[in-house]
Amino acid sequence: MAQELSERPEIAPGVTLTTGEAGLPMIRVERGPAAGSLYLHGAHVVEWVPVGRGSVLWRSAVPHDGGSGLIRGGVPICFPWFGSGPDGDRDPLHGFAGRLPWELDEIRDTDDGVLVVLQLSDSPATTVHWPHRFEATYQVLFGEDLRLSLQVRNTGTEAFTFEQALHSYFTVNDVAGIAIRGLEGATYTDRAPGAAHPRGVLGGPLHIVGETDRVFEETTATTYIQDTLHTVRIAKTGASSTVVWNPWTDKAQVMPDFGDDEWPWMVCVESGNVGSDAITLSPGQAHTMTTTITLD
């Protein structure tokens, strides 16, 4: 059962409860095969550094303002909708899960690294946006791999449908020089402004040559980001969509929480269930999606 932080004077060895940006409580793990950081605000993983390697997740240098917005970088959780939702009318963008404080349920040493478990349930702060009863459990394993598992359970009496994504931001050496492999043959919706082909099938590795905002549907493929810095492998289960995003020059300039010149050093490759891949749960049913991030 979830407990209050104040009832947890002992955090596991190598795991501290600290204060991050804007005074937000943050769990810092420095033990075993990796170091990492996770905010309770949004259950937001902001850092994962396997021993002897560099920081894999990208984080904007623009600090979080402490408001209810998403942290720019790391792995924001999008739930129960993605962007402005299937009909483009949902608010806030990417849902509320990444904007609310989650409860710490458990911190445990495992053979593979330190596991942190967080929970979010329906409350007046969620029902104001989405009138459904749910329980979300997020397991984060900081190890040689970064393993993320998000389970959503319908605890109400009516079925509901939701979208979700683990909106992972990755550090790259030069986004214009990367190749994203694994999505060849997948159908995508191109959401970038002025896209020449709003829908298409990817014919080969994806190269980023301008503002990129593609939602690949009905694909459970493992994706690889090949960069001069390293190759990142992103495997997933229970997730039929993959979203690839980079704002490039113009969009970067109009985003207040994104530095004008930061776009070359990042790319988002997001695992999720978006659009036609949305999940419907009957009362009592649960769905789990996982993402495993590995440096090759």
Ligand SMILES: O=P(O)(O)OC[C@H]1O[C@@H](O)[C@H](O)[C@@H](O)[C@@H]1O
């Ligand atoms: O600025 P936000 O709301 O965090 O979203 C960033 C981007 O996230 C991507 O996942 C979306 O596909 C884009 O459309 C969006 O611009």
